[in-house]
Amino acid sequence: MTPLDLAGYLIAGLMTAVALWRMPAALWGDEEDRRRRALWGCYAGFAIALWTKTEAVRTGLNNSAVTDLAVLIKHYTATVAILAILSYIVAIYGSYPEAGAVPRHVRFARLVQQVAAKASVATLILLTVLFFTVVDRSVPSDRFVSDHAGEWGATLYMSVFYLYLGAASAVCAFQWALATADAHRRHLRIGLGMMTFAMFIGVGYTVSRTLFLWVSVVDEPSEAFALRFDQVTEAAQLVLFAFFALGASVPAFSTGARRVRLWRAQVRLHALWYELMASFPDQPFDPPASLTRELTRFNAPADLRIDRWAADIADAVEKLRHYVPDELVAASEEAAARDTADTRRAAALGDAYWIRAALLAKESGAPAGPAAAVAAQQAADQDGEVARLERVAAAYRTVTVERAREVLAAATTRTSETTEQTS
Known part of the structure; x- marks a missing residue:
């Protein structure tokens, strides 16, 4: 031949x-x-x-x-x-x-x-x-x-x-x-x-x-x-x-x-989305399931599912604002700045600290109150928002419960000091 x-x-x-x-x-x-x-x-x-x-x-x-x-x-x-x-x-x-x-x-x-x-x-x-x-x-x-x-x-x-x-x-x-x-x-x-x-x-x-x-x-x-x-x-x-x-x-x-990128985004966002939806089970269209089950759902395209997850996470963060003090933003940002010198990673880590600490506050029985301050988000479009959430989700996996408690305690202390000064 x-x-x-x-x-x-x-x-x-x-x-x-x-x-x-x-x-x-x-x-x-x-x-x-x-x-x-x-x-x-x-x-x-x-x-x-x-x-x-x-x-x-x-x-x-x-x-x-x-x-x-x-x-x-x-x-x-x-x-x-x-x-x-x-x-x-x-x-x-x-x-x-x-x-x-x-x-x-x-x-x-x-x-x-x-x-x-x-x-x-x-x-x-x-x-x-x-x-x-x-x-x-x-x-x-x-x-x-x-x-x-x-x-x-x-x-x-x-x-x-x-x-x-x-x-x-x-x-x-x-x-x-x-x-x-x-x-x-x-x-x-x-x-x-x-x-x-x-x-x-x-x-x-x-x-x-x-x-x-x-x-x-x-x-x-x-x-x-x-x-x-x-x-x-x-x-x-x-x-x-x-x-x-x-x-x-x-x-x-x-x-x-593009489909591969969407599947990869689902893998990266799942843990963060799942924990937030477990805290607010009435929010998602379908009850949160394991990663394997979510990847094999065919009732909606992957891009639509990612958009829903991004919206679910944003809505859950909005609800968590009622269980934390305003000072949690500053405490989270300071903790992230001490842990890393990378500005981009510090922003994602600060958001991850805020979410983990806010979940702890809600789970500990903190009463709902006025919406607290939250870090400003600067994503230009939906793809940019998903990319930001992927970085937050990656940082979230590294945040331990003990570290989140420290951040929440620091925020509580700052709140008490602010209250004493104003009074």
């Missing part, structure tokens, strides 16, 4: 993995996911086409009762995959009123899709006719282009396919280049850029192969040169599919990374 054949198996496996990964969302997802069915059809079609190019599959099919059957199947599935990707390009632009102004590139994409649907049917019929009439299939081939270099029938057959493939690649490159320039999210811009690069390779692949075949009709090349040219362009096509598969997966990888 040559390195090129091994690479063929790897890329076919990669495209298959992407198709299987995207299949559930495409077939059983919501309306937005259903629009991605066309893109999944592209993955699936190209996955089949790539498997027909692998050494074992192409050898078996080409030596079957229908000589060079792998070539015909490959071109059938690739044609359907190309139609699917053109349909997806139209779908991602969303809906525009029929009578309103529609951007030029959207009108162009819709026109291409309409033409492509008819062209794909014509291409499939013409390929079938040419394959069984003018292509010399007296001997099974291994590398179709190099083996048939100089033959006008195979050249005509491949030119029909390359015309369809090259035009579709050019359209995709153009549309995705526009989308890349307009993309605001970095992961989307990277993914579209990789897919655009892949389509430019596709244009170069089809043009170079078409020229090679027609030049070979006039001046037949040596067997070694034809084979070498075939291998180089095949390698370029494998690079094309690698960039296409990875580029199409980058946005999904970003979504997966």
Whole structure:
């Protein structure tokens, strides 16, 4: 097995993995996911086409009762995959009123899709006719282009396919280049850029192969040169599919990374949230459960659950203000400043001391009174608030009950001294 054949198996496996990964969302997802069915059809079609190019599959099919059957199947599935990707390009632009102004590139994409649907049917019929009439299939081939270099029938057959493939690649490159320039999210811009690069390779692949075949009709090349040219362009096509598969997966990888961050946030916040909810059991929507149970709840998305936990913690802190003196803020901040020189950690540790001491005060039976002062929070948005709470939760795990009692006692002493001075 040559390195090129091994690479063929790897890329076919990669495209298959992407198709299987995207299949559930495409077939059983919501309306937005259903629009991605066309893109999944592209993955699936190209996955089949790539498997027909692998050494074992192409050898078996080409030596079957229908000589060079792998070539015909490959071109059938690739044609359907190309139609699917053109349909997806139209779908991602969303809906525009029929009578309103529609951007030029959207009108162009819709026109291409309409033409492509008819062209794909014509291409499939013409390929079938040419394959069984003018292509010399007296001997099974291994590398179709190099083996048939100089033959006008195979050249005509491949030119029909390359015309369809090259035009579709050019359209995709153009549309995705526009989308890349307009993309605001970095992961989307990277993914579209990789897919655009892949389509430019596709244009170069089809043009170079078409020229090679027609030049070979006039001046037949040596067997070694034809084979070498075939291998180089095949390698370029494998690079094309690698960039296409990875580029199409980058946005999904970003979504997966966000889910991992949300699960990690749940792990980090759970202990703090659980203790606060145990002190105020009527507050949460569902009774607080173990970390394992919380991570396996599917009645709400992870991001919504994190937002709820952040709100629950804030509400619990607001309630705890009625069980502590104003001086607990200063006592907590002073204790944190003595324990660490890191300003950011000191802020989180001060909040952790305040919460632990406030819980002790409530559990000891302190009567509820006016709301005490609390440290000002400066998170700019919800993500910033969650990040702050993660730091507080991490610090909270290091605060012992004895240390919290010391902080609460210091606050009580300061309160008594303040009362004596004012009286």
